[in-house]
Amino acid sequence: MLNYLLILLLFNLFCTPQAAGRPYALRISCGSRKDIRSAPTNTLWYKDFAYTGGIPANATRPSYLTPPLGTLRYFPLSEGPENCYNIKHVPTGHYSVRIFYGLVKDPNFDNEPLFDISIEGTLVDSLSTDWSNEDDQVFTETFVFLTDGSVSICFHSTGHGDPAILSIEIQQVNDKAYYFGPQFGKGSMLKTVKRLSCGQGRPKFGEDYGGDPWGGDRFWNSLRTFGRSSDKPISTESPIKRSSIAPNFNPQGVYQSALVSTDVDPQLTFTMDVEPNSNYSIWLHFAEIDSSITKAGERVFNILINGDIEFKVVDIINMTGDVNTALLLNTTVAVDGRSLTIDLKPVSGSLATISAIEVLKVIPAEAKTLIVEVGALQSLKKALQLPNRLGWNGDPCIPQQHPWSRVDCRYDNTKGNWYIDGIGLDNQGLHGFLPPDISKLSHLQSINFSGNSIHGSIPPTMGTISTLEMLDLSYNFLNGSIPETLGELHSLRILNLNGNKLSGRVPAALGGRLLHRASFNFTDNAGLCGIPGLPTCGPHLSAGAKVGVGLAVCLAFLLLVGCSIVWWKRRQNILRAQRLTAREAPYAKKRTHFSRDVQMTIHNQGARTASENGPILLS
Numbered sequence: 001m002l003n004y005l006l007i008l009l010l011f012n013l014f015c016t017p018q019a020a021g022r023p024y025a026l027r028i029s030c031g032s033r034k035d036i037r038s039a040p041t042n043t044l045w046y047k048d049f050a051y052t053g054g055i056p057a058n059a060t061r062p063s064y065l066t067p068p069l070g071t072l073r074y075f076p077l078s079e080g081p082e083n084c085y086n087i088k089h090v091p092t093g094h095y096s097v098r099i100f101y102g103l104v105k106d107p108n109f110d111n112e113p114l115f116d117i118s119i120e121g122t123l124v125d126s127l128s129t130d131w132s133n134e135d136d137q138v139f140t141e142t143f144v145f146l147t148d149g150s151v152s153i154c155f156h157s158t159g160h161g162d163p164a165i166l167s168i169e170i171q172q173v174n175d176k177a178y179y180f181g182p183q184f185g186k187g188s189m190l191k192t193v194k195r196l197s198c199g200q201g202r203p204k205f206g207e208d209y210g211g212d213p214w215g216g217d218r219f220w221n222s223l224r225t226f227g228r229s230s231d232k233p234i235s236t237e238s239p240i241k242r243s244s245i246a247p248n249f250n251p252q253g254v255y256q257s258a259l260v261s262t263d264v265d266p267q268l269t270f271t272m273d274v275e276p277n278s279n280y281s282i283w284l285h286f287a288e289i290d291s292s293i294t295k296a297g298e299r300v301f302n303i304l305i306n307g308d309i310e311f312k313v314v315d316i317i318n319m320t321g322d323v324n325t326a327l328l329l330n331t332t333v334a335v336d337g338r339s340l341t342i343d344l345k346p347v348s349g350s351l352a353t354i355s356a357i358e359v360l361k362v363i364p365a366e367a368k369t370l371i372v373e374v375g376a377l378q379s380l381k382k383a384l385q386l387p388n389r390l391g392w393n394g395d396p397c398i399p400q401q402h403p404w405s406r407v408d409c410r411y412d413n414t415k416g417n418w419y420i421d422g423i424g425l426d427n428q429g430l431h432g433f434l435p436p437d438i439s440k441l442s443h444l445q446s447i448n449f450s451g452n453s454i455h456g457s458i459p460p461t462m463g464t465i466s467t468l469e470m471l472d473l474s475y476n477f478l479n480g481s482i483p484e485t486l487g488e489l490h491s492l493r494i495l496n497l498n499g500n501k502l503s504g505r506v507p508a509a510l511g512g513r514l515l516h517r518a519s520f521n522f523t524d525n526a527g528l529c530g531i532p533g534l535p536t537c538g539p540h541l542s543a544g545a546k547v548g549v550g551l552a553v554c555l556a557f558l559l560l561v562g563c564s565i566v567w568w569k570r571r572q573n574i575l576r577a578q579r580l581t582a583r584e585a586p587y588a589k590k591r592t593h594f595s596r597d598v599q600m601t602i603h604n605q606g607a608r609t610a611s612e613n614g615p616i617l618l619s
Contacts, residue, residue, distance in 0.1 A: 023172035023214050024091050030165045031056030031071035038068045041207055048073060051085045058105040059166055062132035065219065067167050072102035074164040077157055080391030082402055084154040085168060092147050094175045096216035099153065100139040102166030103132060113161025118154045119144055121398035122366045124191050136221050141192040143178055145185060154394040156402040173216045176247035180281040180332050183362060190281060190360040194272055196223040197356050199233035199257030209251030212244050220254055230265035234258055236289040243326040254356040255287040255326050261351040268344040268352045276338050278361055285356035286327040288316040293350055294323060301352040304343040305333050313347060332362065366398040369418040376440035383435040396420060419443040427451035436461045446470040450496065453477055460485045468492055475499035482507055495520045503527025505537050
């Protein structure tokens with residue numbers, strides 16, 4: 001028992017993604033068949049097992065930022081247009097989800113596939129041409145709340161090569177990390193667009209900067225100048241106070257370098273391209289590390305974003321109380337155009353300065369499809385043996401740019417979720433059966449499964465989909481009777497059951513509906529009867545009569561079996577007797593001959609004595 005507890009303790013310490021007292025972290029080396037560690041930080045990457053489909057392959061790293069991993073997993077279109085990593089047992093919390101893209105190491109592959117990425121059904125990134133040559137575009141990083149014990153990360157084909165994923169990292173961060181206002185939380189996500197360390201710093205991850213694990217090991221690219229020779233880099237080796245503190249835990253290293261404006265142009269200006277009609281959360285980092293600035297009032301400036309003043313009279317020392325002390329400012333702005341410009345304009349004293357810039361896009365989280373209906377579609381996928389080319393992975397309705405093939409969705413404004421109102425799987429070569437769980441798609445208005453090889457019976461539960469207006473199951477191999485429950489579908493206007501192997505009486509409720517402009521087709525079912533156009537059904541028996549007929553058939557069968565057994569036993573007895581008689585016949589014949597010989601001998605002796613002795617005289 002002691003050994004078992006010791007083994008369990010060691011497993012918990014060394015084999016699980018989350019160590020006690022530390023944030024949860026899971027890193028997957030896509031396509032790898034074993035756990036590995038990567039230099040120089042000895043980072044543990046777990047093997048890629050039982051998360052998704054796709055094909056493992058050798059990888060080419062597109063950038064020096066890419067983790068030093070040798071494999072990836074790619075998803076050809078034959079695997080379906082949507083493919084997902086479904087990762088379970090993730091504790092509830094706030095997470096940084098980072099995905100690195102890769103290139104398949106094979107000259108026959110398109111070296112730069114273009115595809116979309118979604119997390120929990122929300123589109124977070126779309127790869128653009130030449131992404132593999134832009135260091136900060138070889139991955140995407142999104143901050144998201146996970147609340148149901150799992151995370152779904154999906155890759156959506158756009159027809160430009162096969163999605164190829166090199167690694168996935170899920171790192172827990174502080175629940176208030178990057179808090180930007182009322183929109184923060186479960187109703188939104190934050191996607192990292194730019195994270196720049198200004199001045200003399202070099203590109204580093206937070207771990208290299210000695211960042212706190214709760215910071216999420218962020219990547220900080222370097223920016224040595226804003227251009228036009230209007231600024232210069234400065235740096236310090238002095239420790240920075242109040243840097244790595246909750247909730248963002250920014251590494252001290254990003255504050256130990258900065259850009260300052262010069263007399264050539266006292267204003268610092270940074271401009272970048274962004275997606276239009278979006279909201280951006282902007283985080284600006286400062287620390288007064290210039291040795292010539294020692295007290296408040298010696299450096300004061302305003303901060304403008306796209307021409308609007310967002311922060312007035314910024315005095316770093318006055319706001320922090322000391323030199324070499326971190327200052328973090330945040331604002332959220334709506335951008336209509338395609339560029340974001342940050343201006344730092346001196347007000348008095350010395351020139352402007354800045355240590356780091358973070359720009360994160362605010363992405364409203366998509367409302368999900370009703371979970372019970374997603375489960376019902378998954379049951380249908382399994383029962384009908386849907387081919388991989390149809391996909392059916394992730395959420396059926398979101399992202400809205402990539403709904404499931406042949407599934408129609410509708411948004412419920414009142415309840416704030418999506419539901420399924422139509423399925424069209426006609427002529428798809430399906431060979432399975434209709435599962436009872438289909439009734440859980442309770443908002444369906446149309447079902448078309450015609451022209452397949454679906455077998456089995458029509459589930460009676462289908463009659464509980466009260467919203468159903470069209471049901472086409474024609475030209476399959478369905479058998480059995482038509483459920484009486486279909487007669488309860490009062491909204492049904494089109495019902496095609498022709499071309500199957502159905503039998504029995506058409507429910508009276510369905511037959512009566514033919515008088516109300518409903519279009520029903522029951523032809524080409526040899527066993528159906530009961531309505532005009534079909535054979536007349538035989539005499540109708542009550543339930544009691546059916547039971548009586550069943551009992552009579554059972555008794556007749558038992559009697560026939562009993563008579564057969566008696567006849568068989570009698571026949572065996574006769575055959576046994578015949579064999580016995582045949583075996584004893586030679587001995588009986590010998591005994592008969594012996595008896596006759598004795599009698600003849602006695603008779604001959606008696607006759608010879610009388611003749612020899614003369615006649616016997618009677619007195």
